[in-house]
Amino acid sequence: MRTTISGRRNRSSRTVARAAAATVLVTAVAGGSALLSAPAAFAADDVPRVKLKLDAPAVIGSAGQPVEFTETVTNTGSKETNYRLYVHAITGEGLPASDAIVIDYRDPAGGGWKSLKLSRFGEGRGAGYGAELPKALAIPAHRSVAVKLRIGLPMGRPHAGATNGGIPSLVLDSGVAGGAHGVPADRVSKTIKVQSPSPSVSRVPATAVAGGAPIEFDAVVKNSTPSNYVNVGNVLFVDPHATVQVRKPNGTWTTLKKVYDGIPGDNPGVYLQGRDSSLRANSTTTVRVRVSYDTTTPLGQTKLGQCLFVNESPTTPFRGTTSCGAGATVQIVAPGAKGTKGTNGQPPVKTVPGTKGSTAGK
Secondary structure, three states: OOOOOOOOOOOOOOOOOOOOOOOOOOOOOOOOOOOOOOOOOOOHHHOOOEEEEEEOOOEEEEOOOOEEEEEEEEEOOOOOEEEEEEEEEEOOOOOOOOOOOEEEEEOOOOOOEEEOOOEEEOOHHHOEEEEEOOOOEEEOOOOEEEEEEEEEEOOOOOOOOOOOOOOOEEEEEEEEEEOOOOEEEEEEEEEEEEEOOEEEEEOOEOEEEEOOOOEEEEEEEEEOOOOOEEEEEEEEEOOOOEEEEEEOOOOOEEEOOOEOOOOOOOOOEEEOOOOOEEEOOOEEEEEEEEEEEOOOOOOEEEEEEEEEEEOOOOOOOOOOEEEEOOOEEEEEEOOOOOOOOOHHHOOOEOOOOOOOOEEOOO
16 A cells, blocks of 8 residues: 655756857756747847745655745846746656646735646656746846745645655756846756655554453654645554554543455554544654454454555545555464463553654644
């Protein structure tokens, strides 16, 4: 159920700005919203002078909400000039055919966010999505304008997230052109990593008694990205003979319903926080869990697995943009078996890699 990702070569940024009485070469970036090769001859004083600065995020979350960033355009020339800003995300292959990426801009008129109409361009590793901001930037001489944008990788529409594919990073590539001639004056790019939240189970007891007391442990989700998440299913997969409970903030325990995906042989899962929970950017959430096994549970090893499903299908459980942890193995033993008695009847604790964090709902 892991999301498969494919590698891609990064493109380095390059600034193109030449002023002479001869031909000016402009680098093509993308179809439709591209900066095109434009032979022209201008006097040196006619060529727009501009500096573009890109403060892009280092990381965004796969299937997460968009992350804000800023592009600053500075007119270094001696007269007011209208500039056009182009934004491109070079993603390569491995993304859904549509709704894979979003780039928004903050409308200076109303202050709200509006999505750019992105055009697909290129093939293979050079493929991506791009657009031109709808309005030119009128910038006085020796002044700057900061443009607020945000970029996200939703991996499809809400509740229709991709079940495979994905990318480890993308290149945000921007260019600025000025004047009536559209001379490309500056261009910058930055590589942005794409990461997913990490689920893990922590301090899972090594053994459990069939028909005995439940075992307790933590189910942890660490979101190290600057993306907020919505429509998240935090699922613990268990043996069909297991009963799962979670501890509420008031200290009471609630039994969770087991859900099956309809595939023969697959273990059921339980939603630890409901089917449409949320994760804050740069946060860790911990749910206290206890699991008991009935008297008919086969003796031997059984597994606990934890996965996150973002934008899960409303009709098919466990189908969405997926990330899973390593899980843990529990030995099911008969009542009275040697080594099963511990504090309060609990088996000895085996520590499984995990991250301690806040209580659920914090």
